[in-house]
Amino acid sequence: MAPQNTERRRALADAAIDLLGREGVHGLTHRNVDERAGLPSGTASNYFRSRDALLVAAMERIAGLHRADMEAGSLVTAPIGRAELVGIIGASLLYSATEQRVRYLAVYELTLEATRRPALREVLTRMHEAAVTMTVGLHRRLGLDTSPDDVANLIVLYGSTLFGLLTGPSDRLTAETAATLANAIVTGVLGPAVRVGDGVS
Amino acid sequence: MAPQNTERRRALADAAIDLLGREGVHGLTHRNVDERAGLPSGTASNYFRSRDALLVAAMERIAGLHRADMEAGSLVTAPIGRAELVGIIGASLLYSATEQRVRYLAVYELTLEATRRPALREVLTRMHEAAVTMTVGLHRRLGLDTSPDDVANLIVLYGSTLFGLLTGPSDRLTAETAATLANAIVTGVLGPAVRVGDGVS
DNA sequence: TTCCTATCACTACGATCGTTGTACGACCAT
DNA sequence: ATGGTCGTACAACGATCGTAGTGATAGGAA
Numbered sequence: 001m002a003p004q005n006t007e008r009r010r011a012l013a014d015a016a017i018d019l020l021g022r023e024g025v026h027g028l029t030h031r032n033v034d035e036r037a038g039l040p041s042g043t044a045s046n047y048f049r050s051r052d053a054l055l056v057a058a059m060e061r062i063a064g065l066h067r068a069d070m071e072a073g074s075l076v077t078a079p080i081g082r083a084e085l086v087g088i089i090g091a092s093l094l095y096s097a098t099e100q101r102v103r104y105l106a107v108y109e110l111t112l113e114a115t116r117r118p119a120l121r122e123v124l125t126r127m128h129e130a131a132v133t134m135t136v137g138l139h140r141r142l143g144l145d146t147s148p149d150d151v152a153n154l155i156v157l158y159g160s161t162l163f164g165l166l167t168g169p170s171d172r173l174t175a176e177t178a179a180t181l182a183n184a185i186v187t188g189v190l191g192p193a194v195r196v197g198d199g200v201s
Numbered sequence: 202m203a204p205q206n207t208e209r210r211r212a213l214a215d216a217a218i219d220l221l222g223r224e225g226v227h228g229l230t231h232r233n234v235d236e237r238a239g240l241p242s243g244t245a246s247n248y249f250r251s252r253d254a255l256l257v258a259a260m261e262r263i264a265g266l267h268r269a270d271m272e273a274g275s276l277v278t279a280p281i282g283r284a285e286l287v288g289i290i291g292a293s294l295l296y297s298a299t300e301q302r303v304r305y306l307a308v309y310e311l312t313l314e315a316t317r318r319p320a321l322r323e324v325l326t327r328m329h330e331a332a333v334t335m336t337v338g339l340h341r342r343l344g345l346d347t348s349p350d351d352v353a354n355l356i357v358l359y360g361s362t363l364f365g366l367l368t369g370p371s372d373r374l375t376a377e378t379a380a381t382l383a384n385a386i387v388t389g390v391l392g393p394a395v396r397v398g399d400g401v402s
Numbered sequence: 403t404t405c406c407t408a409t410c411a412c413t414a415c416g417a418t419c420g421t422t423g424t425a426c427g428a429c430c431a432t
Numbered sequence: 433a434t435g436g437t438c439g440t441a442c443a444a445c446g447a448t449c450g451t452a453g454t455g456a457t458a459g460g461a462a
Contacts, residue, residue, distance in 0.1 A: 008439095008440095023317065024313060024314060024317060029419065030419085030420070042440085105313070105316065112309060112313065112368065116223070125370065153385075157362070157385065159365060161361050164364075167312045167313065180354070183389070184386075184390055185389060187388055187393070188388050192393035231449085231450070241410090241412070243412050243413075244411075244412095246452090247410070247412095250450095250452085252449095252450065
């Protein structure tokens with residue numbers, strides 16, 4: 001019988017995330033999760049009956065953490081312009097690639113794994129859709145009229161860029177690089193310079 | 202003693218790549234490689250004494266294939282402009298994400314794994330440097346004076362974007378998306394097009 | 403020919419994998 | 433207190449893992 005104890009489930013999911021980010025998919029085993037969480041062996045296997053369930057739990061936990069981070073970060077309410085958007089994106093890139101490095105490495109491990117696991121893919125898709133919705137709302141609150149399509153493109157490009165930042169040489173992991181990339185993302189998606197009727201191509 | 206038979210090594214490396222792309226790092230085992238290559242079990246273990254060696258071999262084989270593709274693709278010698286560069290990059294993105302999907306999924310599996318394996322990381326770094334050198338040469342031959350730094354940025358962004366394309370929903374895998382992304386990459390790195398009569402403030 | 407050496411197919415080993423099952427203990431309604 | 437339910441700890445299963453080692457064989461040197 002699968003226990004419900006949510007606190008312990010969370011602890012196990014956190015351990016799984018840590019494991020994924022540090023050791024990769026290949027290192028994610030029930031026993032390793034037990035060990036990393038400091039719980040008696042067999043516990044993870046007890047809560048998540050299959051390896052698939054473990055992966056899904058990790059992904060869902062990350063989704064929760066990501067959402068919390070986004071909500072905490074959306075305290076900026078003043079109307080902003082293009083430059084400030086670039087600033088926010090750049091800062092977020094740097095934060096995710098350094099402070100939350102392990103977490104987002106785990107995300108990309110799971111992203112790759114989702115290619116072959118329908119269960120994971122579904123969670124990932126939902127997470128992406130939620131992110132788009134939230135970000136559109138955020139942009140509105142910031143006084144930006146970015147279209148949902150453009151927001152989706154920004155998010156995809158953001159995610160891709162973060163991957164590059166995480167896996168690239170560590171000397172590239174600077175505020176400067178992040179700023180440059182953020183500018184490239186925004187300029188690339190939204191087109192040059194902010195004008196009334198913005199041009200896409 | 203480790204056999205040298207280069208043809209068989211290549212066959213095994215190809216099987217490893219296929220396995221990485223289709224089943225992920227977790228699916229790469231000596232025995233699976235044997236099976237996929239249609240060789241008696243024990244062969245892969247014979248040629249590549251450790252799992253690490255297998256991963257490195259796969260990475261190096263991909264580097265070779267990638268280089269070959271690049272050289273084959275650089276037959277375009279006429280001087281080109283910004284639009285044509287975008288076209289080439291877009292076509293390349295689409296080709297890599299569809300025709301060579303498995304190969305490049307393998308690349309990203311290895312990229313993530315390189316985070317934790319010095320041997321792999323070194324191969325990957327060399328591969329990236331070679332790509333920059335080659336691409337700079339290609340740009341020169343095409344009549345473009347893109348700076349090495351910009352080329353490096355283009356490559357990083359290209360790689361990141363390809364990751365996004367490979368792992369995103371399959372309905373995004375179109376020539377149109379590829380073209381849009383290619384334009385975003387070029388515009389983002391090289392800045393907005395410098396055209397006469399363009400409304401750049 | 404005969405010997406030698408490199409290459410090969412194949413086997414063996416201990417460790418660890420994912421998963422399932424069972425027995426103990428805490429808790430709650432009665 | 434008692435009976436029953438649920439969470440937990442732990443053991444055990446067969447399968448598969450990474451790796452090392454063992455003969456057999458084939459082709460050139462002597």
